[in-house]
Amino acid sequence: MIIGNNIVERELHKEEKIKILLVFPAVFFIFGIIMELVDNGNVINIIDGINNIIFSPTILLTDFIKIGGLGAAFINSAIIGFLNLYLLKKYKMRINGLLIAAFMTVLGFSFIGKNILNILPIYLGGYLYTRYQKISVKDVLLVIMFSTALAPLVSEIMFSGIVGNNFGIVVGLVVGTLIGFIITPLSAHMIKFHDGFNLYNIGFTAGIIGTVFASVFRMLDMNISPVRIVYEQNNIAMITMLSILFLYLMIVGLWIDKNSIADYKEVLKYNGRTITDFTQLLGYGVTFFNMGLMGMLSLSYVLLVGGIVNGPVLAGIFTIVGFSAFGKHLKNCIPIVLGVVVIAVILGYDLSSTELIITVLFSTTIAPIAGTYGVGIGVLAGMLHLAVVQNIGVIHGGINLYNNGFSGGIVAGFLVPIIDAFQKGGE
C-alpha cells in the first residue's frame, strides 16, 4: 500500500486545466492549416480531405493522413478535440487523470478511425441512455468518449455497402446509437474480468461488442475484414511539432510543481493498476511532467527503430501520453515493451513496421502487471500480448479500434489468476 506523499504545487483552477489541454487541438488546427498551405498553396483541399475521411469505412488500419492528407487529418483531430473539451466544460467535469487519458486517446484515434461523423451516433446513444436511466450526462460522458473505439462499425455500415447503399446510413446510425446506449453497463461489468490490470478497459469491452456484431454480420453473409491503408513517410515538421508539444507538457509540469523532476520518483512507486489517478495522488505538476516525458520517449522509440510517425503511431503515442496521467510510467511500461521487443526479435519480425510499433506502444495497456508483479512477469506478459494481439483482430474484423485493449484484457484475465495460484502464503 502506497498512499503517502508530500508534494506541494501551484493551485490550478478547472479552467486552467482545460486551457492546458486546449493547446493540443489548437496546435493541431493551426498545424493542419499550415501543412495544407505548404503542400497545396490553399486550404480548399482540406474540405476534400475531410470528405474522404468522413466517407471512408475507417476500419483498422485506415490512416486518415493517407486518405485525407496531413492537413485534413489534423483538422479532423482538432475538431474532435474541441468538441470533447467543450463537453467537459459544459458538464463541469473535474479534470482528473482518467478524463485526461480519455481526451488524449480520442485525440490520437482521430487519426485512425474516429471522425466528426461516426462518433456522433455513439454520443447520441450515450445521451439516450442517460435519459432512459434518468441520470446526468456527466455520469457517462467519460465512457462515451472512450466508447468511440467502435466508431468504425458506424462508418463500415454506412459506407462500405455491406447492408446495401440505400439503408446503410440509417442502419449505421441505429447501430452507433445502440452501442452508445449499451456500453456503459457493459464496461462496468467487463472490468471484473481483468481486475483493473488492463488499463484500456473499454478496448476489452469494445472487443466483445465488436466480436458479437462482426459475428452477426458474418452469419448474414456480410463480411467485415481488416484493411491496411497506412501513410508511409516521415514528416519532419510533424515530428518537430510533436516534440514541442511533449516538451510543453514537461514545462507546464515544472511550472505547476517546480520540483517535478525530484518528485518524479514518487510516480514510480505506484503499480499503475486501475484506479491510479496521478492527478489526485501526486498533483498535476508531476502528472503533466510524466505525460510529456512518456510522449517524448515513445516518439524517440519510434524514430530509433526506424519507424514512420503516421496515424496509427500517433494514436499509440497519444494514448500513452494520456494514460501517463492514469497509471503508466517508465518503470511499469519498460518490462512490457521489452517483452514484446524481445520476442519480436527472436521471431525475426521487422521492428520498424507500423504494426509492430503500435503493438509495442499499445502493449503498455498491461503495464500494471509489471508494476504489481515485477520485471520478469512483465516481460512474460509482453510476450503473451504480442501472441494474442496478432490473432484477435480477425475476430472483430477491425471494427474495434482498441484492439490492443481487447488483447490486454485477455492476457491480464488469463495471467493474473495463474500468478496468484503460484504465490505462496498470505491471508
Add this chain to the structure above:
Amino acid sequence: MKHEIKKISKIVDELVTFFLKNDTDEVDIKVKKDEKNIIIKIVDYNTRFDKEDIDCITKLLCAQRQHEIEAYYWQLTGEIDSDSELMLVGAMIDEAKVQIVDKNLCIELIRYR
C-alpha cells in the same frame, strides 16, 4: 440510483478488506439508509496506522465525488485483496470524516442518494 445497495456493499467489502489486511484484527461496520443519505460508519480498533498513513487515507476518502469514475469502475470496488481501491471509494462518497478516538480509527462516510 441503479445498484445503490450493491455499491454500498462493495464499499463495505473494500474497507473491511483494507483494514483487516493492512492494519487491525477487529473492525465494526454500521450502515444506515434514509431518504437522503446512506451513512457508513467504520471503527478500526487499536489502529497501528501512523499520522502520515491516516492523513493519506483521509485525503483519498475526502476527494470529491466523481460520478463518471463510479459509473465506469464501481464493480472493481472490493474485488481483490492484493491491492486497495480507497481512491475508488473516495470517488463514490460525498463526505468523509476520519478521526482517532481512544486508539481506534473511526470513519464516517456519507453518500448522497
